[in-house]
Amino acid sequence: MTLSVTSLGVREPTFLILTALAAEPTHGYGVIRAVEQLSEGDVVLRPGTLYGALDRLTEQGLVELDREEAVDGRLRRYYRLTSDGAAALAEQVARLRRHADAAERGLGGLGNLGLAQ
């Protein structure tokens, strides 16, 4: 299943979760830490939010189970991006880049008019 950028949406936590999983398969706590680092502390996921998002992304075919491990008798489940997930993330990155470029051009225009500080 290939999802468009529109169906993926632009919610920041979802984008950051996909970004965290793009680097390597990661377990829940690893995703929470990675998201916090990627957002420089702006986004702190809680387990309830994370697993709700992972469940939804799995249902959409963007994320899948990589492996399970038992550490100290506790289950760690690793997730990875699917190829659809990688494509959707790449689309999202391109979209955000276009928006950022447009914003930058706009700010440059303000500077030319002497309005930018």
Next chain:
Amino acid sequence: MTPAGRPGARSSSPAERHCRRLLLAYPRDYRRRHGDEIVTTLLDVSGDQLPSRGARLHLVLCGLRQRFRLPLRPAPILAAVLAAIALAAPGAIGGRWLGWQTAENVTSHDDLRALIESMGVSRPEVYDDRTAMGGPVTTAVAHGSEVPDRSRESVAAAGWRVVSYSSQAVRLGVVINDDGSWGALGPGRTASWRATKGGLTLIGGSTTGLGDTDVSLDVWTEETAAIRPFTIGGLVLGALAGWLLTAAVATRVRRAGRARRWAVTLQATAGFIAAAPPAYMLFREFVETMRYDVDNPNWYVVTDPAPALSTALVFTGSGVAAAALVALLLVAGRAGYDRRSAA
């Protein structure tokens, strides 16, 4: 799935046991799929300590939200909306019934018989009924030989406060001619009264003359402050129950085989069609309840009631809808069991 976190795998800490209790907010199917890893992550985040109060509350709210979540497809969403509407109707009437439990008990049959007999008319017939907003009513009618009207004294003696009373002389008539014309007109009196006691209202009337006395009494319970809020509360709870039920069924069947999904779809369709007549009638009662004017002179007055459906249609619809629901739950339960077994 690994055995981690399962009873007997290893001894669990108090923090872990607490986390597992919090997971009860989630649907069972979700707990089975993600419960162990959520607990692991919670304890990772909290450093094996009991998570903060905020984290615990957030987890519970996420779990409750998960219970309402539907697959993002038109059919489950439509089914959830229809189920919410269908169950809102009985919910409202159930809430109304609960609300009426806060009201005064209506006068007993024995007390009403005693009241009429104290007026000099014996062997009254007493019935139960319902007001237009579902409140209890007791009505009594009696017919006897002519006695002087002493209704006001009898009603007052029974502890009622008479708020209005009127009596007037009238001409009474009986049909005695073969052609149906009135004949043998004679003098008589009619009386009507209204009285209250606690949260009860009584209206009565009598006709005396030509050797007969007819008396009728209606006693009903006045509306309390709880009835309309309870009715609306029941409506909301019923709607939530319908949505939750659909979400639970959709979760169980979404990964089931095509045949089972079709069976559930057909059962749900049959159930919704069959539930339409009883739901319509219950919504009709809901509207009558909310529009009921407590200042109505009589308990049965309804403004512009919607057309009623036949009792047979409503009962048949209720039966078929209940059977479809049971069959649907059995199939959905079986689908969930198969999926757990496969896992």
